[in-house]
Amino acid sequence: MTSTAVKIDESDGSNSGRSNSDHLKPAFKPGQRPSRRLGLRMRRSWQLYVLLLPPLIFSIIFLYWPMYGLILAFKSYNITLGITGSPWAGFTYISQFFHSYLFWPVIKNTLVLNVYALLALFPLPIVLALLMNSLRNQRFKKAVQLITYAPYFISTVVLVGIILMLFSPTTGVINQPISAIFGHPVDFLSAGAFRHTYVWSGAWQTLGYSSIIFLAALAGVDPELHEAARVDGASILRRIWHIDLPGILPVTVTLLILNMGQLLNSGFEKVLLLQNPNNLAVSQVLDTYSYQIAFQSQIPQYSYATAIGLFKSVISLVLILLANWLARRVAKQSLF
């Protein structure tokens, strides 16, 4: 943890330091002793620390205090005693989760849902960006962008509402032609269909928005390459294959690796809203399971639920750090 901390820290500082070094001279000459210099600089900058105080206090209360609360995974939480006062329980809850008959089904559901989403939703924005990038009619391009970005800003409740209403087996408009053709409606929230509904409604909501980053990368491709290739008689498909795709390869590799760092983070709110007793066997993921243990069982088992959350947080952290390390190695870039 510490070594990573330093690495992240350094890369962050060096980037922004470079960009600023030409116009901000160091406040003190290099000859002075570091410790005295630092103390003096801190005293001189006290007003900046005052400005930082509200966001720091916010982070401590609402981000770091809950992080400290993760130790509840090793304690038996007692409401009257609080986080600190509750008695230690060791690995009771962690091992309870490992030995739970739901352990493997929940892990499997989480991974299947996310791997499916990654495989389906990662390539499509690239295709969309390539198509939009080769458009010559700028107004048409603008219109396509404006419309396809829009669903990203619609709330999860509204998205799920649209699914429930339009895809309803009894009254949904989508099920009218389906009934007419196949003779029976399709229940899009059944156990068999849940994953497809989850992933493809996600496609509807995020494809346009996800293409932005690839469009930005494509804007950096030198137009002269295209001109030269055109003069040489290269078709548009060949130019896309030999010029555009190599141009966005670094971004693509980086994003793919970083997305793999998110394999345990399914869209908790959307899964929760789409969940029903019929699809629970495939829709129970780590987040919803932890939520259910804490808030929907007869006796709230906060410690057990925290243990499940901690398990997820630790694996996620490892995945993110691994992904970032890989991105650095393979694509020579990382986001932090």
Next chain:
Amino acid sequence: MRIRDTRGDRAYYVVNYSVLIVFTLMVLYPIIYVISASFSSAKAIADNNVYLWPVGPTLDAYKTIVQSPNLLIGFANSAVYTVGGALLGTALTVLAGYASSRDDLPFRRVITFFFLIPTLVSAGIVPTYIVVRELGLLNTRWAVILPGAMSVFNVIITRTFYQMNIPGEMLEAAKVDGADDFRFFFRIALPLSKPIIAVNLLFYGITQWNGWFNAFLYTSDQSLMPLQLVLRELLSQSAVNPAMIGGADVAEILKRQELFDKLKYAMIVVAMIPPLVAYPFVQKHFVKGALIGSLK
């Protein structure tokens, strides 16, 4: 000199335009359908006669919303949370973004990293819930706004804005003139950061307007429910629950079950429109947001 498209290139463009038009229509259709259905007559919906445009146009679903105290409270609550969350989130973000953009700030890297850690290690729902409870915030408006009030991604965008737009010479010149850090921030940096303030207000506003989970988890009072949560409750009912809607007349109207589906459509429209109207204003900042968002 223009080179003429070959036959193959023309075929490509035909396919390209077709794919994009079909995709755009697929994105648009559910939105148009929901709006049309909310304006159609209840009978047309029940008979499945609505496909694209409103059939037998009427406003009675919206009249029902306006007459229903509980739905109006949801609307008012969402407005409060949106404005409050936007102001608070923007204030925290601008303060953190500005101070951490100053590379003469001692321990700047440590502080930046302090803001970044929570994006790597998520505490999860249960510990956050326990903190909110130990703070005594359960069943208050603060519980809806405060957790998640500041997004680290916005802090990074804002920090980058200050690094690129407030040159060091400006700070040095102000210092020579005797301005301290407070004066420089409030008199010079803040007036120059209107664009990034607008972006933050819109981002946080949209997030709060779209939010339902905080209210769902931390409050149980109907009088604190935002619109999205009211909509969620409405969607989860298959039959009319007059208590949910409130108001004697409204209950009478809603006894006609067929109006119920229409009401759901109208509520979806009301919950959906504000972000759709607001987002084009932040569009040009998408690239930065998308870059940083992919880290999440």
